Amino acid sequence: MPAERILLIGVNHKSTPLAVREKIALTDGYKEPLRRLAEIPGCREYYLLSTCNRVEILLVVESVDYLEEALIDFLFGGSIPAEKCREYLYIYYDNEAVRHLFLVASSLDSMIIGEPQILGQLKEAYRHASAHHSTGPLLNRLLHKSFSVAKRVRSETGIGSSAVSISYAAVQLAKKIFGSLQDKKVLLVGAGEMAELAAEHLVGQGVGEVVVANRTLSRALDLAQKFNGVAVSLEELVLQLERVDILISSTGSSGIVLHKDQVKPVMRTRRNKPLFFIDIAVPRDLDPALNDVDNVFLYDIDDLTNVVELNKSERAREAVKAGRIVDEEVLKFLRWYRGMAVTPTIAALRKKVDDICRVELERTLPRLQDLSDNERRSVEKMTMAIASKILYAPLNFLKKDSCKHDTNVKADMVRTIFGLEEDDK
Amino acid sequence: MINEISYLLFQSVLGITFLACAAYIVFFITRKKEVRTIARWILIASGILQTAYLISRYVLTGYTPVTSLHEAVAFFAWASTWAYLSFRWRYTVKNFGTFVSLLIFILLVISASVSRKTAPLVPALQSRWLPVHAGVSLIAYGFLALAFCGGLMYLLQERELKSKRFGYFFSRLPSLEALDQLNSHCLTAGFLFLTFGIVTGIMWAHQAWGTYWQWDPKETWSLITWFIYLIQVHQRITVGWRGKRAAVMAIIGFCAVLFTLWGVTFLLGGVHSYAR
Numbered sequence: 186m187p188a189e190r191i192l193l194i195g196v197n198h199k200s201t202p203l204a205v206r207e208k209i210a211l212t213d214g215y216k217e218p219l220r221r222l223a224e225i226p227g228c229r230e231y232y233l234l235s236t237c238n239r240v241e242i243l244l245v246v247e248s249v250d251y252l253e254e255a256l257i258d259f260l261f262g263g264s265i266p267a268e269k270c271r272e273y274l275y276i277y278y279d280n281e282a283v284r285h286l287f288l289v290a291s292s293l294d295s296m297i298i299g300e301p302q303i304l305g306q307l308k309e310a311y312r313h314a315s316a317h318h319s320t321g322p323l324l325n326r327l328l329h330k331s332f333s334v335a336k337r338v339r340s341e342t343g344i345g346s347s348a349v350s351i352s353y354a355a356v357q358l359a360k361k362i363f364g365s366l367q368d369k370k371v372l373l374v375g376a377g378e379m380a381e382l383a384a385e386h387l388v389g390q391g392v393g394e395v396v397v398a399n400r401t402l403s404r405a406l407d408l409a410q411k412f413n414g415v416a417v418s419l420e421e422l423v424l425q426l427e428r429v430d431i432l433i434s435s436t437g438s439s440g441i442v443l444h445k446d447q448v449k450p451v452m453r454t455r456r457n458k459p460l461f462f463i464d465i466a467v468p469r470d471l472d473p474a475l476n477d478v479d480n481v482f483l484y485d486i487d488d489l490t491n492v493v494e495l496n497k498s499e500r501a502r503e504a505v506k507a508g509r510i511v512d513e514e515v516l517k518f519l520r521w522y523r524g525m526a527v528t529p530t531i532a533a534l535r536k537k538v539d540d541i542c543r544v545e546l547e548r549t550l551p552r553l554q555d556l557s558d559n560e561r562r563s564v565e566k567m568t569m570a571i572a573s574k575i576l577y578a579p580l581n582f583l584k585k586d587s588c589k590h591d592t593n594v595k596a597d598m599v600r601t602i603f604g605l606e607e608d609d610k
Numbered sequence: 611m612i613n614e615i616s617y618l619l620f621q622s623v624l625g626i627t628f629l630a631c632a633a634y635i636v637f638f639i640t641r642k643k644e645v646r647t648i649a650r651w652i653l654i655a656s657g658i659l660q661t662a663y664l665i666s667r668y669v670l671t672g673y674t675p676v677t678s679l680h681e682a683v684a685f686f687a688w689a690s691t692w693a694y695l696s697f698r699w700r701y702t703v704k705n706f707g708t709f710v711s712l713l714i715f716i717l718l719v720i721s722a723s724v725s726r727k728t729a730p731l732v733p734a735l736q737s738r739w740l741p742v743h744a745g746v747s748l749i750a751y752g753f754l755a756l757a758f759c760g761g762l763m764y765l766l767q768e769r770e771l772k773s774k775r776f777g778y779f780f781s782r783l784p785s786l787e788a789l790d791q792l793n794s795h796c797l798t799a800g801f802l803f804l805t806f807g808i809v810t811g812i813m814w815a816h817q818a819w820g821t822y823w824q825w826d827p828k829e830t831w832s833l834i835t836w837f838i839y840l841i842q843v844h845q846r847i848t849v850g851w852r853g854k855r856a857a858v859m860a861i862i863g864f865c866a867v868l869f870t871l872w873g874v875t876f877l878l879g880g881v882h883s884y885a886r
Contacts, residue, residue: 358771361780480853
């Protein structure tokens with residue numbers, strides 16, 4: 186095993202309550218946090234994933250001394266006491282880290298197991314990291330592998346079929362409140378991707394009208410057009426409440442957008458018709474006290490977990506299958522990872538060439554019947570000599586201490602050129 | 611002869627209703643559609659048998675069987691059964707049958723546990739108004755009983771949705787909207803029958819005693835019950851009372867109904883106290 190280690194550190198919806206996650210959610214994009222990560226000494230390769238349910242850092246590090254503390258400090262930034270941090274986060278090394286990444290990618294660690302958004306978020310995060318040149322041969326390989334694991338899990342199990350993200354849970358709840366969704370109106374506050382997906386689902390279930398309210402009106406217009414709906418400005422929010430039935434909020438705002446006191450009078454004008462609020466923003470957009478109002482039902486992103494629990498048994502079987510796929514892929518990856526070192530690469534290369542020679546000799550020699558034993562040995566010798574001559578340069582390249590290339594890069598290069606990976610499978 | 615038939619009819623009503631209730635509970639637990647179909651047919655059979663029993667009782671006593679406690683409660687159960695079945699004809703509310711059949715069965719058990727003796731009708735009750743007044747009132751109670759069941763289900767479901775802890779009932783109970791609709795329909799029907807029952811009572815009182823209203827405890831309590839429901843109907847129409855508040859009111863109203871039916875008879879007496 187190479188000297189460096191793979192390290193994964195993070196928080197997610199299982200380990201950390203929403204209130205804490207709100208504090209560490211990286212709302213200002215990937216650029217700044219990636220730059221700050223680069224300043225931590227000892228990180229050879231790194232990548233950062235931030236979604237509304239999780240913040241995770243995956244690194245290749247040379248040594249682990251002091252690194253955990255530095256990373257914890259990076260994540261929490263002193264917003265909560267240091268001794269509490271460790272309760273909230275998880276730290277995995279090597280195969281555990283690989284396994285966790287694969288689980289996340291294939292949506293087995295998601296709040297709504299099987300939801301497909303996470304893979305897109307992972308790819309997006311990877312794009313940012315590689316634009317920042319923070320990933321190297323190991324992470325590139327690992328992340329690409331995680332995408333293909335996710336694909337394999339999706340195609341070989343039924344995990345994705347029963348639940349599609351937050352919106353599936355939202356539809357399920359809306360049906361328990363409204364019965365039929367026909368001629369119900371939905372208001373999207375904030376025009377993010379999540380809101381769009383949820384709206385798509387609701388429209389698929391027969392929701393009559395979509396209204397979009399957004400800070401920038403042009404984006405609202407675009408989205409509204411997609412659903413044949415109308416766009417309004419955020420200032421009209423309370424006014425719109427009089428006529429919509431479902432509200433999905435996903436703004437990037439740092440404070441509360443809608444307070445209890447604003448909604449209470451609306452209920453009177455609505456003649457108490459039920460209102461269903463879905464808050465998928467982190468940090469939250471809607472006042473948690475809204476749930477206390479009669480005929481108002483408020484669900485934030487954590488509450489939706491409970492809905493997901495309901496579908497658990499149906500999916501448990503598929504999850505076992507998916508877990509097996511992940512385990513398999515982790516083993517495959519680790520085999521590759523161990524092979525990254527120079528010595529195993531040399532051995533593998535030698536073995537491959539020797540095997541080719543042996544097979545070809547076995548095929549050819551029986552056909553050359555009038556060869557004497559001496560001649561036969563000469564042919565064998567010649568074959569081996571050709572092989573050694575061809576191998577000389579690549580082996581030399583691997584063994585030489587070159588400052589131009591990292592040993593990992595060299596091993597990876599040789600393995601790719603000679604197709605050593607395929608033999609592992 | 612008719613005595614034995616009547617007795618057998620009641621016993622079979624009790625048995626069949628028990629089966630219907632059990633089948634509905636099995637459906638509630640297993641959620642198998644075939645079980646529900648079976649349960650529904652058993653309940654229809656129970657409804658027919660209950661009708662037959664009331665007829666046999668009529669033949670036996672010579673008057674509409676609503677005067678003794680046993681008869682009144684049996685009639686109440688009958689009204690609830692047919693109110694439910696007529697309702698069911700128009701639209702389905704998921705698992706409503708489980709709650710209603712349980713209530714009907716409880717009513718029948720109460721009715722079975724009190725004296726079934728027949729007695730000649732007291733002179734005061736010998737009137738053509740008897741079947742109209744008592745019958746209509748008990749039919750009203752039947753619909754109000756449905757509203758009560760709906761209210762109970764609403765509160766259960768609402769608690770699951772508000773607390774966000776989804777237990778056993780969440781997937782088994784219908785949507786809040788369906789339950790609220792049910793409340794509205796049953797309340798309207800029940801309230802109309804109740805009003806009609808009180809009006810016929812007033813007319814009968816005028817004919818029998820010469821006064822329209824004499825503040826007999828039962829009359830007072832009927833009026834209180836009527837007002838409770840009046841408030842609900844009024845509030846629903848004017849400001850759109852619905853949901854939890856409507857459900858709670860339906861339950862309170864039904865408690866008043868039960869008190870008017872039994873509480874008054876046992877605790878307060880008066881001209882409406884029939885054979886105990």
